[in-house]
Amino acid sequence: MGRKILFITTDQQRYDALGxxxxxxxxxxxxxxxxxxxxxFDRAHPQNVVCMPSRSTMLTGxxxxxHGVWMNGVPLPExxxxxxxxxxxxxxxxxxxGKAHFEPLLxxxxxxxxxxxxxxxxxxxxxxxxxxxxxxxxxxxxxxxxALHYSQWIRDNHPESVLSYYRVLDNELQVNAEGGGDxxxxxxxxxxxxxxxxxTEWVAQRTIAWLESLPADRDWFCWMSFPDPHHPWDxxxxxxxxxxxxxxxxxxxxxxxxxxxxxVLDDKLRHWRGWYDGTFVSNYEAPARWxxxxxxxxxxxxxxxxxxxxxxxxxxxxxxxxxxxxxxxWGNDLDVLYTTDHGEFQGDFGLLFKGPYHVDSLMRLPLxxxxxxxxxxxxxxxxxxxxxxxxxxxxxxxAGIAQPSYVExxxxxxxxxEAEQLGHERVLTEWDSVLFxxxxxxxxxxxxxxxxxxxxxxxxxxxxEGELYDLTHDPLQHVNRWDDPSVRTLREDLLADxxxxxxxxxxxxxxxxxxx
Amino acid sequence: xxxxxxxxxxDCDADTVWAFVGAPxxxxxxxxxxxxxxxxxxxxxxxxxxxxxxxxxxxxxxDLRRFQYKIVNNPLITFHLGTVDVIxxxxxxxxxxxxxxxxxxxxxxxxGGAAGVGIAKVKExxxxx
Numbered sequence: 001m002g003r004k005i006l007f008i009t010t011d012q013q014r015y016d017a018l019g020x021x022x023x024x025x026x027x028x029x030x031x032x033x034x035x036x037x038x039x040x041f042d043r044a045h046p047q048n049v050v051c052m053p054s055r056s057t058m059l060t061g062x063x064x065x066x067h068g069v070w071m072n073g074v075p076l077p078e079x080x081x082x083x084x085x086x087x088x089x090x091x092x093x094x095x096x097x098g099k100a101h102f103e104p105l106l107x108x109x110x111x112x113x114x115x116x117x118x119x120x121x122x123x124x125x126x127x128x129x130x131x132x133x134x135x136x137x138x139x140x141x142x143x144x145x146x147a148l149h150y151s152q153w154i155r156d157n158h159p160e161s162v163l164s165y166y167r168v169l170d171n172e173l174q175v176n177a178e179g180g181g182d183x184x185x186x187x188x189x190x191x192x193x194x195x196x197x198x199x200t201e202w203v204a205q206r207t208i209a210w211l212e213s214l215p216a217d218r219d220w221f222c223w224m225s226f227p228d229p230h231h232p233w234d235x236x237x238x239x240x241x242x243x244x245x246x247x248x249x250x251x252x253x254x255x256x257x258x259x260x261x262x263x264v265l266d267d268k269l270r271h272w273r274g275w276y277d278g279t280f281v282s283n284y285e286a287p288a289r290w291x292x293x294x295x296x297x298x299x300x301x302x303x304x305x306x307x308x309x310x311x312x313x314x315x316x317x318x319x320x321x322x323x324x325x326x327x328x329x330w331g332n333d334l335d336v337l338y339t340t341d342h343g344e345f346q347g348d349f350g351l352l353f354k355g356p357y358h359v360d361s362l363m364r365l366p367l368x369x370x371x372x373x374x375x376x377x378x379x380x381x382x383x384x385x386x387x388x389x390x391x392x393x394x395x396x397x398x399a400g401i402a403q404p405s406y407v408e409x410x411x412x413x414x415x416x417x418e419a420e421q422l423g424h425e426r427v428l429t430e431w432d433s434v435l436f437x438x439x440x441x442x443x444x445x446x447x448x449x450x451x452x453x454x455x456x457x458x459x460x461x462x463x464x465e466g467e468l469y470d471l472t473h474d475p476l477q478h479v480n481r482w483d484d485p486s487v488r489t490l491r492e493d494l495l496a497d498x499x500x501x502x503x504x505x506x507x508x509x510x511x512x513x514x515x516x
Numbered sequence: 517x518x519x520x521x522x523x524x525x526x527d528c529d530a531d532t533v534w535a536f537v538g539a540p541x542x543x544x545x546x547x548x549x550x551x552x553x554x555x556x557x558x559x560x561x562x563x564x565x566x567x568x569x570x571x572x573x574x575x576x577x578x579d580l581r582r583f584q585y586k587i588v589n590n591p592l593i594t595f596h597l598g599t600v601d602v603i604x605x606x607x608x609x610x611x612x613x614x615x616x617x618x619x620x621x622x623x624x625x626x627x628g629g630a631a632g633v634g635i636a637k638v639k640e641x642x643x644x645x
Contacts, residue, residue: 073625104626104629106622106625106626107565107626108563108564108565108567108626109548109549109563109564109565109626109629109630109633110563110564110565111548111564111629111630111633115565116564119564119565147565171592172619172620173592173620173622173623174620174622284622436518436519436621511522511628511629511632512625512629513625513626513628513629513630513632514622514625514626514629515622515625
């Protein structure tokens with residue numbers, strides 16, 4: 001028997017959401033224990049800060065330029081490389097339970113397998129050649145709308161709860177700006193659904209059910225993918241007693257003085273201020289009719305309270321799955337990897353949601369690898385820059401198979417020294433949005449504790465503009481050093497390194513077949 | 517307003533391609549829908565998700581090789597105009613172009629995606645080897 005792999009992802013979760021990363025509000029003892037006994041990465045970045053591109057990188061081990069899913073709504077080709085397929089080929093049972101999102105969710109033609117499987121209540125359309133290499137897929141997203149399995153389950157079993165969730169889209173199919181809760185914060189909603197019917201619990205229970213279906217001697221790879229804490233923020237109302245928003249401090253990077261805040265935003269690429277003022281919505285990731293400049297301090301607190309509750313529920317769901325794995329006798333041979341697809345502002349800079357903003361709020365992510373105890377790997381914290389692009393190679397390494405030729409980064413290191421040996425010097429992140437004439441293209445490198453973002457020609461910026469932050473002396477990234485002559489040589493060195501290491505983008509960009 | 521355009525060059529003469537895509541009742545043979553029905557200047561199409569669109573045929577111009585239609589009587593869709601053009605590119609090649617203009621704008625994207633599938637299907641059917 002080999003090592004089993006539990007790959008846990010959340011959606012839109014910040015690095016500081018977890019106790020093991022300094023989080024002080026949400027209690028996350030299960031994830032903290034993984035960190036305590038594993039390798040915790042303190043500078044892990046996604047290769048894109050929205051869902052579909054980021055998740056495609058996890059599955060393929062490729063940068064966005066290579067797999068071509070440059071924005072939400074651009075489907076990952078059915079024949080794209082998949083580490084799940086490679087693991088399956090070596091005898092692993094494979095499953096993805098929860099949020100996949102390699103294909104668009106808005107799909108009235110049911111063109112995409114994920115939606116079609118949900119609509120047909122199938123977990124595998126083609127057992128001989130399963131979709132993306134997963135023997136079993138049971139899928140969910142943020143609520144009860146759409147065709148995916150969780151939505152079907154709620155409709156079949158608890159139809160009275162379908163309308164409990166926040167309505168994600170408004171009547172014009174825009175991301176809904178309607179506010180709720182006590183403060184009328186956008187996408188906050190009091191959800192009367194019982195906790196046991198909520199999607200976090202469903203993901204855990206479906207994962208346990210799949211694991212229980214396996215013979216004891218089977219090796220397996222399970223991607224357990226929670227839709228939370230992504231907006232809408234609508235956890236079960238019965239759980240809201242855990243965190244009172246009135247008791248929360250404002251986030252460290254919330255700039256209370258509006259003059260100072262706006263000066264910080266004005267120092268960045270122009271699309272920041274455009275979005276803040278509600279004049280430039282570049283992508284479909286935030287309510288188009290919500291103006292961030294209207295965000296109040298209490299709304300920030302309430303959004304954070306809802307998020308903390310969702311994070312606690314995720315931790316408790318993971319504990320149940322870990323317990324089920326232990327009860328099967330697999331614990332000693334179990335590797336657990338934990339991460340998220342991208343971050344969330346949660347009030348930083350006076351903003352919510354995400355978009356073309358390459359700062360720690362969206363790019364610095366939780367990433368933990370708890371190796372199988374049987375592997376006798378010592379716990380460590382690694383500060384070297386790493387990315388999701390290394391996950392596929394890591395899964396292959398755990399399974400004892402050769403690194404697939406399609407992956408573009410070495411596996412994750414098990415300690416700081418090995419990070420250098422494996423070549424983890426930099427991590428790269430791309431952004432491309434082209435939506436009805438609004439265009440933003442960014443390329444970012446993080447190296448030597450600097451983050452350098454180059455804009456390409458677009459609606460609000462032109463090539464030659466950018467952002468440069470010194471993470472050592474300016475960890476909140478308030479001071480854009482791009483035009484500072486004293487760091488000009490460093491900037492040019494970072495940019496040269498980025499262009500040397502970033503794969504060439506396939507042009508023309510593949511078509512965007514949905515907004516999300 | 518959402519506006520999208522998809523196109524493909526077909527290695528086949530324009531008249532042959534137009535005879536197929538210019539027949540509104542044959543949409544389901546190339547577009548990823550479940551079924552369609554035409555009565556006079558009305559068409560109804562059914563999507564795989566179970567949605568039915570009622571459409572008005574606005575233009576069916578065999579000289580211009582242009583077909584235009586509007587989705588109507590749909591509370592969600594406040595404006596729509598879809599256009600299919602077949603444009604000769606020499607005697608044995610043509611351009612098949614599908615455009616859609618729509619409010620809500622985001623719905624133009626999945627329709628554009630479906631059009632891309634449809635154009636690929638026509639290309640597969642008519643490209644001369």
